[in-house]
Amino acid sequence: MLPTIAITGASGHYGQLATDRLIAQGYAKHLILVTRTPAKLADRAHVGCAVRAGNFDHPESLKYAFDGADKLLLISGTRVGARIRQHEAAIHAAVRSGVRHIVYTSFLNVSPENPAIVTEDHRETERIIQETGLDYTFLRDAHYADAMILNAGPGFIASGRWLTSTAGGREAMVWREDCVDSAVAVLTTPGHENQVYEITGPNRENFAEVAEMLSEVSGHPVQLEETTDDGMYAHFDAMGIPRKPVDDLSVAGIPWNSEDMVSFEQAIRGGHLDICTGDVEKLTGRPARSVRAMIEANRDLLRAVKPL
Ligand SMILES: NC(=O)c1ccc[n+]([C@@H]2O[C@H](COP(=O)([O-])OP(=O)(O)OC[C@H]3O[C@@H](n4cnc5c(N)ncnc54)[C@H](OP(=O)(O)O)[C@@H]3O)[C@@H](O)[C@H]2O)c1
Numbered sequence: 001m002l003p004t005i006a007i008t009g010a011s012g013h014y015g016q017l018a019t020d021r022l023i024a025q026g027y028a029k030h031l032i033l034v035t036r037t038p039a040k041l042a043d044r045a046h047v048g049c050a051v052r053a054g055n056f057d058h059p060e061s062l063k064y065a066f067d068g069a070d071k072l073l074l075i076s077g078t079r080v081g082a083r084i085r086q087h088e089a090a091i092h093a094a095v096r097s098g099v100r101h102i103v104y105t106s107f108l109n110v111s112p113e114n115p116a117i118v119t120e121d122h123r124e125t126e127r128i129i130q131e132t133g134l135d136y137t138f139l140r141d142a143h144y145a146d147a148m149i150l151n152a153g154p155g156f157i158a159s160g161r162w163l164t165s166t167a168g169g170r171e172a173m174v175w176r177e178d179c180v181d182s183a184v185a186v187l188t189t190p191g192h193e194n195q196v197y198e199i200t201g202p203n204r205e206n207f208a209e210v211a212e213m214l215s216e217v218s219g220h221p222v223q224l225e226e227t228t229d230d231g232m233y234a235h236f237d238a239m240g241i242p243r244k245p246v247d248d249l250s251v252a253g254i255p256w257n258s259e260d261m262v263s264f265e266q267a268i269r270g271g272h273l274d275i276c277t278g279d280v281e282k283l284t285g286r287p288a289r290s291v292r293a294m295i296e297a298n299r300d301l302l303r304a305v306k307p308l
Helices: 013-024 038-046 083-097 118-132 145-159 176-188 207-218 229-238 258-269 279-284 291-297 299-303
Strands: 005-007 031-035 050-053 071-074 101-107 135-141 161-164 195-199 223-226
Touching: 005 013, 013 031, 013 176, 031 038, 038 050, 071 083, 071 176, 083 101, 083 118, 101 118, 101 176, 118 135, 118 258, 135 176, 145 161, 145 207, 145 291, 145 299, 161 207, 161 229, 176 195, 176 279, 195 279, 207 223, 207 291, 207 299, 229 258, 291 299
Parallel strands: 005 031, 005 071, 031 050, 071 101, 101 135, 135 195, 161 223
Antiparallel strands: none
């Protein structure tokens, strides 16, 4: 008998990929998909998934959202700084509904020494989940390579310039699909109760090395330029990126905010994200894919960018 799995953020990039993979494994009628706008997931309802309304900002809307679920894939929300309260509402609803196991998408290195501002939300959410006494699995995802290569990459190529304050610091960026595949493995195979996994790519790289790969594959030179954190803020301000997160606001197609981005640069510079593990392979049975593989898989898209 398959367990019933509830998923928050089911309409997002991560949630849709996870849902597709679970449907492909025969879970359609064992999925409860939670969204603020159920109409968005009409296609999933059509194949037998239960689609329910739920809003992290309105705890009463979550009260029955997870009823009947054995496991909850709690995909972290998008509003940095508001997520402790938001996730807490979902976690309490999961307890009320009799969920036995919460799988949470956290972030790499949630220690208080890590200056990346996202870490507080994740650290506190992990704590709240542990306090429930339910089984848990924390998937501490590294930076998505998708964000840097597919979202930001075309801008670096067009301008020929990649501004950073990371000072050569390294991280092992990971494919979002590898994060999703790891989560699906945790949800569908036994033995992951009360485990923490660090979901990283296979190589520790600095941005100069990634800029070189982008230049080589796209055929357009991308020059890495070091600046200060203030220089990064000025750069993001000029692009119209808000300092703090704003719900559902994208600038240049990316839902980013500069406090988040600058604190990531600090974290990389300080070596707080310099972590590389074999957990993707441990969970999925195949090695994590590399940043170079993502650049090469998107060669045509990157070559098509017109330098300004
Ligand atoms: N490690 C990394 O580098 C990295 C990078 C990007 C993101 N992330 C994490 O991964 C998560 C998922 O990313 P994604 O790309 O899938 O995000 P996304 O495509 O922007 O989707 C966000 C999801 O959050 C849901 N949501 C937003 N506000 C909500 C609320 N108040 N109540 C209930 N649901 C709400 C949305 O659902 P509805 O609109 O349907 O309600 C949507 O499904 C992010 O939130 C972030 O924590 C990590």
